[in-house]
Amino acid sequence: MRPNSVFLAVAVLSVAWAGAIQADEPKMPPRQVLLEKSVELPVNKVNSRVVRVIFPEGYKTPLHTHEGPGPRYVVKGKVKIEEGGQVREYGPGEVFWETGQWMTAENVGQGEAELIIMELGTPK
Template identity: 45%
Template sequence: MELQVVEHRLTDGEALELEPVPRVVYDVNADGAAYSTGSRAIKGPKHVLSFELTPKASDSALLGTSLALPIDEQRLIRCDRVDFPPGGVAYLHTHQGPGIRVLLHGSIRIETGGRSHDYGPFEAWFEPGPEPVFAAGSADEPTAFVRCMVLPAHLKGQRSIRYVRDEDADKPKPQRYTVFVDELLPEDP
């Protein structure tokens, strides 16, 4: 199974029919998201990010990655937005499942696996979940990204973040989270 994100920028009068796969469509301008498994029509003017679970990756995806998930465990799909004030950081942490993130505005530095990468608006990156990550938003402007994660079903309504260092768990967290979608996936997506 592939998790991918595809960006669609539709002009006024333009329409798009999306095939029936489990997906979350995030509307960039309306700052909202919806989950569906059936076919989906989108009409312009719209700017959307479609996070999709597909059998095969699309050539037009911003980013796609293969997921090897346990077949005997129910999963959910979560889409949320994370907002950092200027200078905000996410201390070294992990998540309980993989996901793709897309930066909406500002800039962000992601440090993981001994590497550091800076991302700008509408660039995407993948986090596998169990690998520790440190994130630093722009020093002089707000930063926000939207993400879609595939998580164990028992996390429905609960946070997936785990801090690597005990002392970081008690530090103030300047980031804000807005959850748009937290839905169980079909048994066989």
């Protein structure tokens, strides 16, 4: 083989080998921001909590508050949220911000409704 042919063969094999290695590396899954909100908290330290709740079909909570404000994610079902004089409905994959004011949540869909509640409260 001529020197230029050897160099070319090595270069081609190097590129092919590098491509094979990159193809085997796991790629980061795509990310989608569902909610972004700046929050001013009254204290520097917070107690964060993530709660999963499942409402039976037709269930409505009594008027209540949570430990703190935070995002709420609807996993399945459809819920009607009444808070601060506003009424909104949310379905699977939707995220909403709950302020921590008095509110009710009602399962207005077919079957169970499942929510993930993230609270930002004051430390105990």
